Amino acid sequence: MSDNVSSPTKIITIIGAGFCGALTAVNILRRNPGATVRIVLVDRSTRPGRGLAYGTWDDNFLLNVPAGNMSALPDDPNHFVQFCQNIDPAFNSATFVSRRLYGDYLELTLQQAAEQSGGTPFEQVRGEAVSIRKRPEDDSYQIDLANGRSIRSHQVVLALGHFPPSTPAAISGLHESGVYIGNPWDSVVLERTNGEAPVAILGTGLTAFDVLFRLTISSSTRKVYLISRHGLFPQPHRFNPKPPAAAGFPSFLENLPVTVRAYFHALRLEIRKNAANGGDWRDTINLLRPHTPLIWQRFSVEERKKFLSRAVAYWDIHRHRLAPAAHLRLRNMRESGQVEAVAGQIQGYEVKGGNVSIRIRERHTGQPKELDVSRLVNCTGPTCDISKVTLPLIAQLRDEGYLKQDPTRLGFEVNDEYQVVDRGGAPADNLFYIGPMLKAGLWEAIAVPELRVHARRLAEFLTSELSQK
Structure with missing residues (x-):
């Protein structure tokens, strides 16, 4: 069966309904495009928003971030806390709540966005996408599912989440x-x-x-x-952590050689200085977080590889608590x-x-x-080297040249407008990506505070021509 794209309605198909896929759909729907856009959300699961992280039903598994920093909406930082307090007023912004509850929250957020979208057609399709190919006759894409269904779409978003670890x-x-x-x-x-x-x-x-x-x-x-x-x-996180105050680029990293060695030396000195004044190392790491993408982009490929081979284990235990x-x-x-x-x-x-x-x-x-x-x-971590990913869809896109591995093998290359970059180095028309492999170009791009911003920006790119009409 094949879906038709001959109508004037633009079809946007999102492959993957975990956090990134669901939030991309939410942000498109919140822009109230009406019947000018039809959204198709494809996933093997029937429960959108849960993915790997929030698919558990056991309330013993907690978020690793306090509720106050887990809003799905960048313009409404208290959105998740309010959801929690409607269930139990004892919840507050410092509470580490269950992942099951966060999955409920994402499902409800998507449901509400669909209901309030001004009649935007929104379809959830259960199935596994196994191939995506450009149709030269009309510049649309054909998405083939494992169950035999085909979907034709003007724009496609890959929101596939993490891939299982490679075997050492x-x-x-x-x-x-x-x-x-x-x-x-x-x-x-x-x-x-x-x-x-x-x-x-x-x-x-x-x-x-x-x-x-x-x-x-x-x-x-x-x-x-x-x-x-x-x-x-x-x-560990602290109890009752305070969100970092907005600040410019850290002065202790200015005017340094752009090397991992120089930056880590300066970071250790700053942490010691703050500790001598009664501060906590977590505050220094938190202040650095919004500037991490710029730092990563300043590093040469060689310096990035040094970081990955020599320093990443020490960084991760302090950054991911x-x-x-x-x-x-x-x-x-x-x-x-x-x-x-x-x-x-x-x-x-x-x-x-x-x-x-x-x-x-x-x-x-x-x-x-x-x-x-x-x-x-x-549990060695998700596979980011796409030459080792066995998922049929990634294998097809890789082998046919739609994707280009980044030189550090942290993912595939994506430009500033979330378009995937093909084997020849050109951005693919209307084929987009959002998810943890953005770390290849940004490093700090795998957690809710960053990904919710990327989901909103991607939605803006996908619907930009509508706002110009």
Whole structure:
């Protein structure tokens, strides 16, 4: 079946209905385009706005950011807090609320935007897009779904979210063993591992702790090993954090060589200076946040690669923090011995029946260590190198030259108007992207405060010709 684009109504199809896809639709609808625009939102799920982050129904999983900084609407910073207070007046801007509740909020925000849009046609389609191709006869795009349906659209937005981690070379042979879980967001597979048998988690980012808490939700004794190269853990948020005051570009970074070494040295000095005056390092990191894209763009490709190879692990544990309750839970699990951090590199493994023995060379001693576990869960972070992404849609767009990998392999190239850049270096007409791979050009582009602004700007670009009429 094929949808028609011959009518004067402009069709905008958004592929992916997680946070970015849903918020792009919300912002288009809030511009009240009426019947001049038809929006089609395509996703495998029937519940828009949830994606990987907010698809859990367990209220033990909390946001890692206080409610006051989680509004979906940049022009209404109290929007989410008001939603929460309509449920329970005890909520406030400093509360770390459940992700399930935030998913409810995004669903409601989209529903309300559709109802108040002035009659803009809005269709939610359940399905998986497997290919997008330009139609030379009318410059539209044909989107083919796995279920056989085709959608023709004047503009297409890729809002695909994160892709599962790549399997490290040292454990590449574990795929068919039954002991390896390569997708840490597959809740069905994770729930099958419930029990008392020990488990190893590869990685110590925020996803690793989601998996840790899921695997131990019904057991206070199950042993879990957290394996990473550096053995670092995210720092906690403070209780009642205050939003940073608006400020210009940090003076302590002015007139420096544009190198990772110089910038990190200046940052450490500034943190020490603030601490001597009773300040907190989090305040310095928070003040830096709105200027991070400019800093990233100042760095050469070589300096960006240095940051990724030498400094990113230390940056991430300070920038991406745990909610206080989650951090306390982790600390108690470590003190009890239930959770053990293992810093080092995997050297090999041996599958023994339904278990696996993992051989590790410890980082600080160089000594070998062996872990016997029932499962190994890969939480090393989303795949950003599109040459390794196996999703059919990305493979098709990559192989046919619609996408161009950025030189740091953090995503694909996107211009300032969110158009994807093709293999030849030209922006693709009417093919757009929004989501975490914007970090390739901006670095700070994976969290709600930044992505909500990008969603609004993208909606403005998509509907710009309507405001000129």
